[in-house]
Amino acid sequence: MQLSEFIANDTVKNEISEAMRSGTLPHAIIIDGAKGTGKTTLAEIIARYCVCLSENSRPCGQCPGCIKAMHNSHPDIYKADGNNTGELNVDSIRKIRSDVYIKPNEADTKVYLLLNCDKMLAPAQNAFLKVLEEPPANVVFVMTVTSANMMLQTVRSRSRIYSLYPVTAEQAAQAAAKRFPDKSYEEVQKIAAMCDGNIGQTIQILESGGEEAKKLADEIFAALPQKNEYLLLTLTSRLSANRAFASSVLDCMLENASECIKAAAGLSTNAAFAEEIARRMTKKRIYRLAENTEKAKEILNTNVNLNFFGTWLCSVLRG
Numbered sequence: 486m487q488l489s490e491f492i493a494n495d496t497v498k499n500e501i502s503e504a505m506r507s508g509t510l511p512h513a514i515i516i517d518g519a520k521g522t523g524k525t526t527l528a529e530i531i532a533r534y535c536v537c538l539s540e541n542s543r544p545c546g547q548c549p550g551c552i553k554a555m556h557n558s559h560p561d562i563y564k565a566d567g568n569n570t571g572e573l574n575v576d577s578i579r580k581i582r583s584d585v586y587i588k589p590n591e592a593d594t595k596v597y598l599l600l601n602c603d604k605m606l607a608p609a610q611n612a613f614l615k616v617l618e619e620p621p622a623n624v625v626f627v628m629t630v631t632s633a634n635m636m637l638q639t640v641r642s643r644s645r646i647y648s649l650y651p652v653t654a655e656q657a658a659q660a661a662a663k664r665f666p667d668k669s670y671e672e673v674q675k676i677a678a679m680c681d682g683n684i685g686q687t688i689q690i691l692e693s694g695g696e697e698a699k700k701l702a703d704e705i706f707a708a709l710p711q712k713n714e715y716l717l718l719t720l721t722s723r724l725s726a727n728r729a730f731a732s733s734v735l736d737c738m739l740e741n742a743s744e745c746i747k748a749a750a751g752l753s754t755n756a757a758f759a760e761e762i763a764r765r766m767t768k769k770r771i772y773r774l775a776e777n778t779e780k781a782k783e784i785l786n787t788n789v790n791l792n793f794f795g796t797w798l799c800s801v802l803r804g
């Protein structure tokens with residue numbers, strides 16, 4: 486992706502593209518913004534700019550530098566992700582500190598992407614501060630964090646902060662639709678709206694939602710005839726992850742309920758859970774399953790508090 490393709494956030498985009506054009510990119514950058522606003526995407530565009538070998542319009546997306554960056558195999562781009570244990574602790578930062586003064590291998594600039602710094606503790610940040618205080622030439626650090634306030638003031642004051650904001654649901658739908666040309670625009674729009682314009686979440690659901698939702702719906706139905714309330718609660722609690730996912734799961738559950746009704750009526754079904762439910766639950770309860778799933782869908786559309794939704798669903802499914 487090029488900077489120009491990065492959705493909305495025009496102020497930040499203009500500032501960065503001006504810095505790129507004039508060769509005045511800051512050596513320490515903090516990108517902050519909520520989950521799914523494109524922090525990593527933007528950090529990666531900056532990294533590609535730094536290692537691009539083209540003379541103009543960097544990153545070109547075509548030179549060996551850009552290609553290697555896109556395949557995560559560029560020797561001058563170092564990535565550490567705070568979501569992976571130990572990657573942003575004091576020891577790791579000390580390793581970076583001893584590495585920064587070694588000249589780049591192939592590009593003119595070395596890039597250190599410190600992603601998801603939310604849990605980067607003060608000792609690690611202080612260790613990092615030492616590099617920021619005496620920054621070596623030709624090194625760019627890009628940190629991403631949900632709020633710049635989670636970084637020490639001393640780190641913040643030596644960095645340029647770019648803040649990203651969620652975009653409108655329509656902008657998110659347009660951006661996501663480009664990545665999923667096979668999906669109907671209506672489906673993408675619906676998911677983007679439910680994710681409140683969070684592109685990352687929209688894409689995540691489009692990528693995994695369908696299959697994952699079906700799997701969870703099947704697991705819930707397999708758990709229904711069992712007497713294990715804890716298992717059912719664990720499963721329904723997963724609907725609290727986000728509204729769009731919950732909606733997909735409920736759609737799959739409705740299909741499952743109609744399989745159970747078929748099985749209870751003695752018709753054949755391919756769903757193993759349906760046979761089991763038909764054997765162990767009364768017809769009345771099976772019909773109520775379908776009704777309550779419908780009801781859950783309505784409630785989900787009324788902006789119910791998602792934290793309680795999983796618990797509520799568990800109780801009505803057991804009723």
Ligand SMILES: [Zn+2]
Pocket residue numbers: 536537538539543544545546547548549550551552
């Ligand atoms: Zn390039």
